[in-house]
Amino acid sequence: MSGSDAAIHLLFLTAAVCFVVGLHLMNTPRTARRGNQLSAAGMLLAVATAVGLLARDREITATGLVVLVAGLAVGSAAGLYCARAVRMTAMPQLVSVFNAVGGGAAALVAFAEVVRHGGASGLADASAQLTVAVGLDVLIGAVTFSGSVIAAGKLQGTISGAPLVVRGARALAGLTAAVAVGGVVAVIAGQGGLIVLTVAAVAALAFGVLMVLPIGGADMPVVISLLNACTGTAVAMAGFVLDSSVLIIAGALVGASGAILTVLMAEAMNRSITAIILGGFGTGDAAGGTAAAGGTGTVRSVTADDAALQLAYARKVVVVPGYGLAAARAQHELVELANLLEGHGVEVTYAIHPVAGRMPGHMNVLLAEAHVPYPKMLELEEANAELARADVALVVGANDVTNPAARRPGNPISGMPILDVDRAGGVIVIKRSMGHGYAGIDNELYTDPKTAMLFADAKAGLAALTAAAKTLVH
Amino acid sequence: MSTPLVIDITILVLSLLVGFEVISKVPATLHTPLMSGANAIHGIVVVGAMLVAPTADGPLGYVLVFFAAVFAAMNVVGGYVVTDRMLEMFRR
Structure with a gap:
C-alpha cells in the first residue's frame, strides 16, 4: 500500500466515522441537526477524497469526466429542487x-x-x-x-x-x-x-x-x-x-x-x-376484516360550542392527531386552538402513535412544522400515562389506534398497541362520519358514554372549535 | 475465500452491529429525520459512481456512469438538504 493509498483509506474512514457519530447525535432533537450536518461534512470529505483519487490516477477519459460531472450536476440540481420544494x-x-x-x-x-x-x-x-x-x-x-x-x-x-x-x-x-x-x-x-x-x-x-x-x-x-x-x-x-x-x-x-x-x-x-x-x-389485507366488536351503544354528537366549553374549562388536554389531520392539512388550525387554550391556562400535549402518518415519525414532523415544541409530543407510553390524567382527550383524524377493542382478543386489531384515549376524563372526537378506519371495524370509543362526536372535516371542525373557544376565553 | 473478501465481510458485520446499537436509541419523534438522514448516507453511492467512472470507455459505459451519477447526486444532495430543513423545525 503506497502512502497516498493509505491516506485515501484513512480519509474514507474519517467520513465513515462522521456518519456513525452523526447518527449517534440524532438521539436527541437538541443535537440532531448538528448530527446531520456532521454526516454531510463526512459526505463532502468522501466526495473530495474520490475527486483526489480520480486526479491522482488520471485513468478517466475526457468524455468520462464530462459525463460524470454532467451527471453529478443534473442530479444535484434535481435533488436540491425536490428537497426545497x-x-x-x-x-x-x-x-x-x-x-x-x-x-x-x-x-x-x-x-x-x-x-x-x-x-x-x-x-x-x-x-x-x-x-x-x-x-x-x-x-x-x-x-x-x-x-x-x-x-x-x-x-x-x-x-x-x-x-x-x-x-x-x-x-x-x-x-x-x-x-x-x-x-x-x-x-x-x-x-x-x-x-x-x-x-x-x-x-x-x-x-x-x-x-x-x-x-x-x-x-x-x-x-x-x-x-x-x-x-x-x-x-x-x-x-x-x-x-x-x-x-x-x-x-x-x-x-x-x-x-x-x-x-x-x-x-x-x-x-x-x-x-x-x-x-x-x-x-387478503386486514382491510377485509369483519366487524367483530359488538358496539351497540348510542353515539353522542356535540356542537362546536359545547366541545369548546369542555376544552376551555379543562386543566389538561391531550390531543391525539392522526393521518386524517395531515390529509386535511389542518396542523396549523390545531396549533391555533392549542395556543388559545394554553393562553387560558390549559395544559396541552400531543399523544402520537408510532404509525400516525405515512412513515415513521411523520406526525412529529408535521407538528414541528406548525411550531409545536418537541417536548410536548409524547410517545406511546408517556402519552398513555398522560391520557389517564387528562380531563379531555381531543381526537383529530385518528381511528384504529384509539380503539379499545385492541385490548380484547378476537378482532383484526387485537394486541395492537393503542393510545388509551378511553381512560381520559372526557373524549371529543372530530370526525366526518362514523366511517371505519383501515382495520374496517367499529371503534368502540365512539359509543363510550363519555365520548362526544363533533361531526366535521378536521380543518373546519378545528376552526369552529377555535372560533367558539375565542368567545369563551375573552 | 480471499483476504479482501474476509476483511469486507468483517467490516459489514461490525457496521451492522454499530448501526443497530446507535439507531435503536433514536426516539420516535425523530424517526422521519432519521430515515431521511440515513437516506442521505446511502447517497455515498455517489462515491461508487465516481470510482467506477474511470472504467467507462464506450457509449454503454458512459450512459451507465451518467445515470448512476444523476441518481446518486440527487439522493445525496436532496437527502441532506431535506433532513436539515426538517430538523431546523424541531424546537423546544
Whole structure:
C-alpha cells in the first residue's frame, strides 16, 4: 500500500466515522441537526477524497469526466429542487424517491463494473466475490428502485393506494422472482454475461412493481422502512463490488436503520412483516376484516360550542392527531386552538402513535412544522400515562389506534398497541362520519358514554372549535 | 475465500452491529429525520459512481456512469438538504 493509498483509506474512514457519530447525535432533537450536518461534512470529505483519487490516477477519459460531472450536476440540481420544494405532508413520497434513486444508482454501478470486465467474455473469469456481489447488488438495487417508485406513486395518489390485486399477479410475481434469481445464479456460475444479467435486472424490476402494487396504503410505513433497508443493503453490495469499505459501512448503517424501523412499525401496527408483504399477494389485507366488536351503544354528537366549553374549562388536554389531520392539512388550525387554550391556562400535549402518518415519525414532523415544541409530543407510553390524567382527550383524524377493542382478543386489531384515549376524563372526537378506519371495524370509543362526536372535516371542525373557544376565553 | 473478501465481510458485520446499537436509541419523534438522514448516507453511492467512472470507455459505459451519477447526486444532495430543513423545525 503506497502512502497516498493509505491516506485515501484513512480519509474514507474519517467520513465513515462522521456518519456513525452523526447518527449517534440524532438521539436527541437538541443535537440532531448538528448530527446531520456532521454526516454531510463526512459526505463532502468522501466526495473530495474520490475527486483526489480520480486526479491522482488520471485513468478517466475526457468524455468520462464530462459525463460524470454532467451527471453529478443534473442530479444535484434535481435533488436540491425536490428537497426545497417538498411539502412536509409529502415527505414519505420524497424519501421513497430517494430510496429509488439510491438503489438504482447502486445497481448501475454494478452494471458499469460488469461492462468494464468485458460483459459476456469477462465475467466468466471474474472471481466469485465479484459475481456474487454484482448479482446481489443488481437484484436488490433493481427491486428497490421499482418498488420505491411504485410506493412513491401510491403515496402521491397517482397510483391507487388501495391494495391492487389482480388474478394471476401472485404467480407472475413468483415467475419474475424465479427469473431474476435464476439469471443471477447463472452469472455467478459463469454461464452468463451482460445479457443474462440484464434479463435478471428487468425481472427484478418487474418483481419490485408486483411486490408493492398489492400493498395497502396503511402498510406504507412498513414498506418505506423496508425499502430503505434494501437500499442500504444494495449500497453495501456496491461496496463489495468496488472493494470500497466506506460504501460497505454506510450501506450497513442504513440497512440497520431501515431494519429497526421496519420491525418497530410492524409491531406498532400489530402486523408481521411477512403478512404485509405476502398479505397483498392475494391472501387478503386486514382491510377485509369483519366487524367483530359488538358496539351497540348510542353515539353522542356535540356542537362546536359545547366541545369548546369542555376544552376551555379543562386543566389538561391531550390531543391525539392522526393521518386524517395531515390529509386535511389542518396542523396549523390545531396549533391555533392549542395556543388559545394554553393562553387560558390549559395544559396541552400531543399523544402520537408510532404509525400516525405515512412513515415513521411523520406526525412529529408535521407538528414541528406548525411550531409545536418537541417536548410536548409524547410517545406511546408517556402519552398513555398522560391520557389517564387528562380531563379531555381531543381526537383529530385518528381511528384504529384509539380503539379499545385492541385490548380484547378476537378482532383484526387485537394486541395492537393503542393510545388509551378511553381512560381520559372526557373524549371529543372530530370526525366526518362514523366511517371505519383501515382495520374496517367499529371503534368502540365512539359509543363510550363519555365520548362526544363533533361531526366535521378536521380543518373546519378545528376552526369552529377555535372560533367558539375565542368567545369563551375573552 | 480471499483476504479482501474476509476483511469486507468483517467490516459489514461490525457496521451492522454499530448501526443497530446507535439507531435503536433514536426516539420516535425523530424517526422521519432519521430515515431521511440515513437516506442521505446511502447517497455515498455517489462515491461508487465516481470510482467506477474511470472504467467507462464506450457509449454503454458512459450512459451507465451518467445515470448512476444523476441518481446518486440527487439522493445525496436532496437527502441532506431535506433532513436539515426538517430538523431546523424541531424546537423546544
